[in-house]
Amino acid sequence: MSTETTAAAIRFPCASCGGPMVFDTESQNLKCQYCAAEKTIDSVVGEAKEHSFDDEDEDLESLHDWGTEQQAVHCEACGGETLIPPDQTTSLCVFCGSPKVLLEENVRSIRPESIIPFQVSRDQALSSFASWKKKRWFLPNAFKKQDVRSELNSIYIPYWTYDTETYSVYTAEVGVYHYRTVTRTRVVNGKTETYTTTERYTVWHYTNGDYDRSFDDILIPASGHYDEKLLEKLGDFNLDELHAYRPEYLSGYISERYSVTREEGWEEAQDVANGQLRDEIKDIIGGDEIRNLNIRTTFDDITYKHLLLPVWNASYTYKSKPFYYMVNGQTGTVSGHVPRSAIKITFFTLLCLGVAAAVVLFVMSQQTSTT
Template sequence: MTNETGSAAALRFPCAACGGAMAFDTESQSLKCQYCGAEQEIDSSVGEQTEHTFDDSDEDLAALHDWGTSQRAVHCEACGGETLIPSDQTTSTCVFCGSPKVLLDEEVRSIRPESVIPFQLSHDEALGSFAKWKKKRWFLPNAFKKQDVRSELHGIYIPYWTYDTETYSDYSAEVGVYHYRTVTRTRVVNGKTETYTETERYTVWHHTSGDYDRSFDDILIPASGHYDGKLLDKLGDFDLTQLHSYAPEFLSGFISERYNITREEGWEQAQEVADGTLNDEIRDIIGGDEIRNLRIRTTYDDITYKHLLLPVWNASYTYKSRPYYYMVNGQTGTVSGHVPRSAVKITLFTLLCLAIAGAFVLFYLSQQTATN
């Protein structure tokens, strides 16, 4: 089915048969005329995409600015969101928050996407994914679960960076290994002193060091500064093996967000991800029962990156005069978002948990009393 957001800011291509507007169709994965139904294949390949070296020269970067069509940026004064539209079109509202406070900037000079995952879910399918998702939430008001939520849904390509790198780490640490011994102790029971034995744990520490090589492929970093990062993380089940080489036709009928996390800022976040992974893996290599004074020194080589556009249905709705937002992964249908909560259900659940915990405490105390 063809995307039906109806946004005036979406990129359009004329139909060779009737001259009408063509837009990307999620069912046929091609351009489809919205008037005569004619279809046109998109020239794009799936699979390995070109990686760009991180130390590109200014000339190299200039060559990456061609998006295949002239674009302008739209900036929302209300929420700060930025989207890209064709230079010959205008828009009066923000697709993120609906605000009319939008400003047109000059033509875009930003790195074009290297790859894109086209939308697989139509507008109606995205609404269906949300309807199924909200029915599975525990603490939603029953009235909200049953009602048909009217959402303002927009298909948006969200920018991401991916990074590849080779790493070499040397590390040192102190490793603690648990040992056990039997010790004799005394205690007073019913006024009488008695002797008993128990097992005591102690830790033996020793120094260790070593090195570790590791390759990282496609560390995925959102380049959007507009969205809640936690919500984006929950949409992160994109299948990157289905990346297509970029073609502007994929954007037809949809909106693309302008990245505002630079490739340098994205690399800093990618390093944090890599550092966390290296820390966990090196700890596994070291082993032991405890580790202290761990020091890891890592060098990063052969750093490459790609700019990606990944499909997301972005939606807003109102419940009891309060605004809420959710997103649907345009490839897999995974949903993340904010929903209203039922205070009654949360209170009842809390009381149930407290009752169960209290029962366990009473059972434990009764057992202790019986033992003594």
């Protein structure tokens, strides 16, 4: 990066000693790394601007101003990209740990409208993982007793949220269960006997209707560098605590540059909305069975915003094999992978098979005794 660009970068020096100030999770303020002096962040909660998705006249150029200079770090191994202050360096990729990282200039990313600042410290993240680990099944005994040494990185992960008004029309066939008594015969001890039983049958009828629905903050990860299932399990963010974006929140932290465009994010948001609409319309239709359900939906008044949400991304090694986990930087929720004991899994499987066999033998013996 050029000297001119670096010199123009906005930093947060301490008014007392001139040292660098970084965001502190405990006080939720800037805190000097040397003299511990604090500076209050002028925070605004819940007033982020929504941008029209279809407004071609919107000044997107203004949305590239992050309020502080950023440099991009690109990993040649996994393709991940992060944003760091110009006076910060890194030699390893925060996603995969590869040393093949390159600095890039000319960062062109839409800045976030909102952010949830980190509220979970590094020590709290490690404590959350230790508690979570103890509750996992089939862990090797040696691992349960081991003090796991994790490599943690505090990262703001990019997300898109979308609001939209939907109107759906639907058609379907609804099946309603009815019951009738029927007479049948069976052979018992060589003799034919008649008995009655209840038989279920389904009556089908056609239905149609329409359904209005508003969606607020459909949350879509704008990152393509994480295990989707881990990220989904981590998604209990409380968006009521969103703050309007301030560059101070990024001081001392890494933020990821989104790799999912707002157009790609909207495609995923539509899938989420369509899934919810399908479930809700099926509830409206009712009945016992539904077949040939056809739903046509129009999406209007689409707006979006770009968020940064806090995550501790971590890795550790057990018997030379890498494992990964993540900690929600707002709530402390953990999702991740742990080693499993093949012996414990085998024993549990055999136990389940034994119980199942015992149940089958018991049922068969009861049926034999009644005949």
